[in-house]
Amino acid sequence: MTNKTTSEGLDQALAPCLDRLITPALVIDLDAVQANLAATLRRVGGPQRWRPHLKTSKQAVIIELMLDAGLRSFKVATCDELALLLRTAGPRAVDVLFAYPAQRASLSAVLALARAHAGSRVQVLADSPAHLDALAGWSRALGRDAPLPVMLDVDLGMHRTGTSPARWRELAAMPDPLELAGLHGYDGHLTWAQRDEAHQGYDALIELAAALRAGPAAPEHGALELVTSGTHSYAHALDHPGLGAGLGAGDWRHSVSPGTIVLSDRRSHQAARDIGLRQAAFVATRVISAGPERVTLDAGSKAIAPDVSPPSSAVLDRPELEPQRASEEHLPCRVATNAHSPELGRLLWLVPEHVCTTVNLYREAVWIRGGRYVGVGPVGASGHACGLSDDALVKPPREG
Structure with a gap:
């Protein structure tokens, strides 16, 4: 892949598993992560300063x-x-x-x-x-x-x-x-x-x-x-x-x-320019509904950047699509006048406005490296645990 991850490159990387990929899905470009780590370490002067x-x-x-x-x-x-x-x-x-x-x-x-x-x-x-x-x-x-x-x-x-x-x-x-x-x-x-x-x-x-x-x-x-x-x-x-x-x-x-710069996001654009970051985290989404000058994606506030005002994301390489206010499972996008509307089921890629809260929404992430799908694994610290897992086998009392 080139230094800039493109929607075409992401499509090609996940082509072998697209028929099985349930969206929305968090996708991490490990090459971009590695590049961001190296670039940040150069910028700050070494690991002792970060x-x-x-x-x-x-x-x-x-x-x-x-x-x-x-x-x-x-x-x-x-x-x-x-x-x-x-x-x-x-x-x-x-x-x-x-x-x-x-x-x-x-x-x-x-x-x-x-x-x-x-x-x-x-x-x-x-x-x-x-x-x-x-x-x-x-x-x-x-x-x-x-x-x-x-x-x-x-x-x-x-x-x-x-x-x-x-x-x-x-x-x-x-x-x-x-x-x-x-x-x-x-x-x-x-x-x-x-x-x-x-x-x-x-x-x-x-x-x-x-x-x-x-x-x-x-x-x-x-x-x-x-x-x-x-x-x-x-x-x-x-x-x-x-x-x-x-x-x-x-x-x-x-x-x-800073932690955001490891994956980068839209609101970190100044840091991205300063350091030379690549976007490393994306949300794969599909068109689930189409109407006049509107398409709706399956990546709502439970899939991407729930803590920001709209737009919560941008559609990679599709500037004619403008994300609107999301509901829990739906992201309507306005289609620009005279622009081609993506067909039902079309896979699209979202770049989050805030990546930290986006990652926290997922239990697992899809990994790509070298322009290829290389696996899937847990987001091991997403969400919150109450600390009472030792009591998990205790059955709740019955009412009455």
Whole structure:
């Protein structure tokens, strides 16, 4: 295949199995994934500067490609993502940040996974001083006596989670059995154009790191890690002279944490141009209904980017088709005036507006490589699990 994946190339790749392919289906171009990993590593300066978030890929086959590329540091948001990473890494030691404010039940699962994979390092995130104390209490109650590495979640203006730098500066000490590992300053509220605002946040993060290093909460050994920046602000962080200065300028190390760029999507077009990304994730869909100046596809909000305003996608190589508002199982598309309307049953390819929420909708993905279908496998961390699987054999009580 060429460097750009085309609808014709996708048709040819899946030709041997089209009669059996039930749509909608998630299709991953593994060559494009590998190219995106290599291009991103060149852009950020190597694996030590990138801690990708696995909320995007959620698949062992992609984690394997990441490990093969030399990546060893990751972020996750769910226990399933953490379990999948540790299971896939096996004997290869990884460093993973559970980048979500764990509560007692999820912390119990995180600590159990950390015990089962003692060769790897698992860090947790503290949302606030009160949450920090809760993490310490839960850890003690759950039998944790070894130091648990914790990153402080620093609110740089997104106002979603985390605590302001000023409040974190008042931290007197790390409660046992926790140790300060670093600062997490996610700036997902900023756009590609807001460089100055991003740099102001990074300045505050560096000042906080310096203050904590000089205070009673400082770790006894090792440098703090400063983790910043998703897909829409990584370039601002790489551009900031203080973050990249390294240990000689303040006893910290820095990494960015975009995950979307592994697969790419429509709303990441600026990052795609900057890095040279290829689109790696597609949703295969078929025309199930046709009307005057309208066709309807079988990929509704339960198949692609349910969290965005319409259009949730674009039809690959078919600009004359304009996706409208989706319902759960249907995606109507307006057909441009005088344009050819695709026939009933025609296979089409959608590029998601937001790939992370798209991948999460699927239990399995179809893989292509070298322009050929090479298999299908699980999206091992999609959805959510309640943690009560041990009770699965207990029958529900009968009414009455």
